[in-house]
Amino acid sequence: MEYQSSPELRQAIIDAKRGDERAVTTLYRAFNPPLMRFLNARTRLEAEDIASGVWLSIAKNIATFEGDDRDFRAWMFSTARRRTIDLHRRQKARPATDGIQDFYRFADHYKAPDTDDQLEINQAIAELIDGLPDDQAEILLLRVVAGLSSKEVAQITARSETSVRVTQHRAIKFLSKKNSSKNVTPESRSAFSKEL
């Protein structure tokens, strides 16, 4: 679901430039959860380290940041994405979408006090990207977890908006085939199309 802009967060960005504690807390509570979910899905064990680096980078550069909370969100995920790419290059690692087995590894690593909630989230995200090629997984995560629009994802990933739409289309089609119910009727499809 696309991210909805918030006046509170816009103000928090302004106040965070002064180091206002409440403002930073507000930003952190709003943006760190999706950041951690994105990084967990992309890097697993290094997620916390990268997230820390992203926040340090934001703290360092926020004084010159221009924009609202949507821009802030895009900026944060752009930074996070580049750091994951750097990490993969350094490690010469395979992409993060190599199977549901990996979910268990990073889910085990996630030392959450509220285990049930965290596991449910991790499992859902792992299932979302399970079996997808890396580019499709990344775009889907940026759309679903980060809540960015196709246009924003296109800017972050240096693709055309059309390319993003095609890629996400392939990803969703793959998922729908994988998870499709056996009881799809022509009527349901028709009703769905009319609603648009």
Added chain:
Amino acid sequence: MDPISQEIIEAFLDGKITGHGIPQELQHVAQLMQKAQLPATKAELEGEHFAVQAFQTANGSALHPGGKSKVLSKLLSTKAATAAVAVALTGGGAAAATGLIPVSFHHGIPTLGTQVTTTSTTSSASTTSTTVLDSTSTTQAGPTSTSSTLIPNENQGMASGHSLFGLCTAYAHITTSGTTQDATNTSTSVTSLSSTSSTVAALSSTAFSQLQALATAQNMTVAQLCATTSNPGQAHAQTAKQNAPGFVNKAKQTIQSVTSTTIPSTSTTSAPVPQTTPSGNTIPSQSQAAGATNGHG
């Protein structure tokens, strides 16, 4: 014709299609998406206060003078810290003594302290402390413990205690022989200087420059200063032995804070969106919302 067009997928991902409007084949995907967007968990909000301190430090409003290193060290990867400790405990210390530390790392140290390497035996019978000065290899034998210490800058970065004694011992080795020497106790480490040029290089290193400066500050020559320096390790050899494991952790924490100060500058990634602007006049809504600063929490 494709029943699920790009437009439908776009609307679906934007959240413009909900409930019964979602086709059957996307129902499960919709459920997964919903779960992926559940409210924050406690684990995801850990580190909140570190983020606050990072912002305050970056903004120059740190709560206490030591805030920056503390914050950054907390945020630093433990892997990076471990690597830093490994370097400091093995080659880094010797490199400091010989002046071979890369410029960027070397420049980072004086702000927090002076790095010296001491090697001291823990034998209760005969104890000798020797500084390793061979720039090509470090050889240790016997029940020795090597540690890299970061001495706080309370004395303008000058060495003291064990470090001073170690430097003096090394100084004596360099100035008296210039050749391979055996320590009095064969179980201690062996210091070797293979040539006159390496002797000169060692004496011009940062560690010995500071030793010279310390002596000058006290109106003494280095030899005089060293003559007044006793071996503090002798009295506490047994205690040092018992505390050795804990010291590694202490050094790790200290070096963590040193290394963390270099992380931002070595990062290959930087924020892309921010644009250089005149300070204080960036966001249009800033003045409008100025009165509502306390409206969130």
